[in-house]
Amino acid sequence: MKKYMFLLVLALFAMSAQATSFTYLNVTSNDSVARSLEAASLKITFDNCVATFTTADGVEHTATLADMAYMEFSNTKGADWDDTPLNPKDGDVNIDTFVDAIDLNILINILLGADQADNYDGRADLNSDGAVNGTDINMLINILLGR
Ligand SMILES: [Ca+2]
Numbered sequence: 017m018k019k020y021m022f023l024l025v026l027a028l029f030a031m032s033a034q035a036t037s038f039t040y041l042n043v044t045s046n047d048s049v050a051r052s053l054e055a056a057s058l059k060i061t062f063d064n065c066v067a068t069f070t071t072a073d074g075v076e077h078t079a080t081l082a083d084m085a086y087m088e089f090s091n092t093k094g095a096d097w098d099d100t101p102l103n104p105k106d107g108d109v110n111i112d113t114f115v116d117a118i119d120l121n122i123l124i125n126i127l128l129g130a131d132q133a134d135n136y137d138g139r140a141d142l143n144s145d146g147a148v149n150g151t152d153i154n155m156l157i158n159i160l161l162g163r
C-alpha cells in the first residue's frame with residue numbers, strides 16, 4: 017500500500033511540474049493598461065532599460081522598463097499592442113514622446129475650434145476636467161517652462 021501511495025504522490029508531483037503554455041504575453045503599464053502580444057515564438061531582449069519584443073513575423077515592439085508595472089503570460093488577451101509609449105508624458109498631446117511647441121499648437125487649435133480630432137481631445141484635457149480650455153494651455157506652458 018505504501019508503494020502505491022508513493023507512486024501516486026510521485027505522479028501528482030510530476031503533473032504539477034508540467035509546463036503550462038500560454039497564448040499571450042500581457043505587458044501592463046503603470047497606469048494599469050495591459051497590451052498583449054501573441055506569446056508563440058515571441059523573442060524578448062533587454063537593452064539599456066528598454067524591452068524589445070520581436071514577434072514571430074519579425075515585427076519589433078519596445079517598452080521602457082520604467083513605464084512597465086509588470087508583464088505576465090496569460091490566456092486572457094489585453095488590448096492590441098500599439099506602439100505609443102506606455103505612459104505618455106503629461107502634455108504630450110500627440111503622443112510622440114516629446115512635450116513641445118507642436119503640442120501647444122494642437123491645444124491652441126482645439127481651443128480655437130480648428131482641430132477637433134478625436135485622438136487629441138482626451139490627451140489635451142491635461143487637468144481631466146472634461147474641457148479643453150485656457151487652464152490646459154496654462155498647464156502645458158508651465159510644463160514647457162519646467163515649472
Ligand atoms: Ca508631443
Ligand SMILES: [Ca+2]
Nearest residue numbers: 141143145147
Ligand atoms: Ca481641461
